[in-house]
Amino acid sequence: MTARERVEHWDAVYRNGNPERFSWFQAVPELSVNMIDRAGLRTGDAVLDVGAGNSSLAGLLAGRRLRVTALDVSTRAIELARHRVAPDDGAIEWVVAAFLEWPPARRFRLVHDRAVFHFLVDPHDRSAYLERLRAVLDPGGHVVLMTFAPDGPRSCSDLAVERYSAEQLIETLGPGFRLEYHRREMRRTPAGRGQRFTSILACLADPDRAPVSAENNGSAAVSTRRGARAYHGSRGPCAHTPRRLD
Ligand SMILES: C[S@@+](CC[C@H](N)C(=O)[O-])C[C@H]1O[C@@H](n2cnc3c(N)ncnc32)[C@H](O)[C@@H]1O
Numbered sequence: 001m002t003a004r005e006r007v008e009h010w011d012a013v014y015r016n017g018n019p020e021r022f023s024w025f026q027a028v029p030e031l032s033v034n035m036i037d038r039a040g041l042r043t044g045d046a047v048l049d050v051g052a053g054n055s056s057l058a059g060l061l062a063g064r065r066l067r068v069t070a071l072d073v074s075t076r077a078i079e080l081a082r083h084r085v086a087p088d089d090g091a092i093e094w095v096v097a098a099f100l101e102w103p104p105a106r107r108f109r110l111v112h113d114r115a116v117f118h119f120l121v122d123p124h125d126r127s128a129y130l131e132r133l134r135a136v137l138d139p140g141g142h143v144v145l146m147t148f149a150p151d152g153p154r155s156c157s158d159l160a161v162e163r164y165s166a167e168q169l170i171e172t173l174g175p176g177f178r179l180e181y182h183r184r185e186m187r188r189t190p191a192g193r194g195q196r197f198t199s200i201l202a203c204l205a206d207p208d209r210a211p212v213s214a215e216n217n218g219s220a221a222v223s224t225r226r227g228a229r230a231y232h233g234s235r236g237p238c239a240h241t242p243r244r245l246d
Pocket of ligand 1 (some may be wrong): 006010011024025026050051052053054055071072073074077097098099100113114115116119156
């Protein structure tokens with residue numbers, strides 16, 4: 001699939017369907033937030049949501065006082081996501097671009113990707129994605145990667161997908177990435193169909209810091225003020241003991 005075909009495909013999907021009936025739609029992206037909460041982020045840290053779609057995640061993270069960039073190849077998807085964030089007070093950077101062609105102005109403490117990476121069935125596209133991921137992540141930064149599981153769907157939105165276990169995802173990410181948390185889940189689509197997903201939180205090791213155990217890495221203490229949650233945790237090195245989330 002060329003870059004142009006990808007844009008046209010996703011724009012057509014968002015223009016022709018009911019956004020709340022898409023198989024990937026979730027009113028609240030609970031697992032994404034759960035994993036991000038474990039990454040030891042601080043207030044003001046930069047977070048990138050790759051292929052944000054019509055998700056409410058950007059608004060939830062902005063409410064936690066993170067600096068959020070929501071990127072999607074589809075203009076319509078970004079319009080829909082923006083609409084879900086009310087009021088859109090400028091706290092979120094909305095970007096219409098393909099991840100592989102986008103020149104970011106900064107690095108990020110965390111990159112989140114739910115159901116985007118698994119569409120890369122061409123090894124060249126996968127390599128380009130992984131190279132880009134390393135380029136945009138801070139050393140010691142985290143990635144939340146969520147894909148269909150080995151026994152999950154073989155396609156989505158008329159596109160073939162690659163399916164992964166947590167072990168395959170961390171192996172695919174390559175040297176320097178450490179698995180911190182993983183979860184296998186059966187989720188229900190809005191139409192009630194089951195989809196098995198694999199989700200991981202992985203850390204790109206900072207060579208200047210020694211690893212710690214998973215128990216004390218989740219140091220993102222959260223304070224509550226005027227309904228907004230904010231992080232003030234201390235930055236920790238990558239955890240070395242992967243843990244399964246139940
Ligand atoms: C299955 S949807 C998932 C949307 C969202 N992450 C969620 O969980 O609700 C995949 C999204 O990735 C976007 N996308 C696909 N390829 C992309 C690329 N190369 N760069 C940026 N966005 C892309 C699509 O437009 C679509 O919104």
